[in-house]
Amino acid sequence: MSTKEKILSAALKCFNADGMVNVRLQHIADEAGKSVGNLAYHFPNKQAIVLGLYKKLETEQIELLREFRIVPLFDNIDHLLEAVFQHQQTYRFFYLDTLEVTRAFPEVQAEYQKHIETEVQQWLQILEFNTSRGVMTPEPRPGCHAGLALQLWATSTHYMAQEMVRAAALPGLQAYKTAVWNLLIPLFTKLGHQEYEQMLQSPYDLFY
């Protein structure tokens, strides 16, 4: 691993542990086993380190979205949630302190907002897919799905932060998935319940 990568990786560790604003260059240098002067050689300033990390995060985020562009089945949704959870865990500092990061980097805010819009759209598509194939009930009145899509995005994105505040501990994958599925369950048709139960009993996660 190059020094530059070591520094980024050390910074990520520090940010995740203490929150971006509480991390000093010295902490990062110590964690990376390098000197502060060396950090300055590889990055013009502290902001560049944060931005470097955000670029990585964003790249992986977009990759994730591409990979799970179409997720018609409950199994797919469940896998999507697992991938999202792991990604959020990896870049915790951003998801726990999004406001702090976007405040410090207006350019990040703009890009991230666009990304959010795409994610909300994806949830909307998931709702429509699954309504059309009969596992979810059609929305009782127009706008229900739009509202639910927002709530799905919010829950799937902020659940870690909520639990961090409430329980002073990061949630596990299972709790995370349950929180999101809980939003979908009320819409299940009989067929939907069947598929859900079947998924819960499916052995795919024995391979993990």
Add this chain to the structure above:
Amino acid sequence: MSTKEKILSAALKCFNADGMVNVRLQHIADEAGKSVGNLAYHFPNKQAIVLGLYKKLETEQIELLREFRIVPLFDNIDHLLEAVFQHQQTYRFFYLDTLEVTRAFPEVQAEYQKHIETEVQQWLQILEFNTSRGVMTPEPRPGCHAGLALQLWATSTHYMAQEMVRAAALPGLQAYKTAVWNLLIPLFTKLGHQEYEQMLQSPYDLFY
């Protein structure tokens, strides 16, 4: 208003605008029309200012909880949401950056966690009250209400932060209330729907 109060009020304004960690003593002093030295006379250090604000917040929070200890009817819930919304708006800096504040003040974290537990319990009671009087359906399986109570707490507490990230703007009261009610609607009985519709049409909020 005493200088001490002026300082707290100015600090609140600054914190709400820029986030606690981004506010300098000079900002607060300017906003209060006082000098930094004067701040130091009234508060031993910056932490004391933050703590002073949190104490006020907590007092009002507890007062709110007492006032709305029992909220059996939908009308009451709606009013509770209004009061909570206003309180959160007033002390935005805390609700938008809870993690930051609790990280900086471990004693705040402990107290706030206790408070959260009480709030979750209150939501649970609301669910049970309303099930028993026939406007909500009994939970399909045990634990549903417990999970929903958590989700109600999370939404009612973090909705502002979510919208701040997503839309770069604070939500209005109506959007806030809708987000919470959306969680309850799926549980309504026919009677519940009636009461809800009636409340939506009730003219009480014309007085606001």
Add this chain to the structure above:
DNA sequence: AGGCGATTAGAAAAAATTTTCTAACTCAAT
């Protein structure tokens, strides 16, 4: 071996921020 660019550590400087100090000011009670 010698040279050379890239990398590194550590010190020094600079910048940002908080805390302490001091002298002056206000205003109520004498």
Add this chain to the structure above:
DNA sequence: ATTGAGTTAGAAAATTTTTTCTAATCGCCT
């Protein structure tokens, strides 16, 4: 008017944190 406690502003000092500078080291190429 005078006193004195409480209040205030502004400067100075201290502290914290980032950025710049310098000399030393490393590894590769000849």
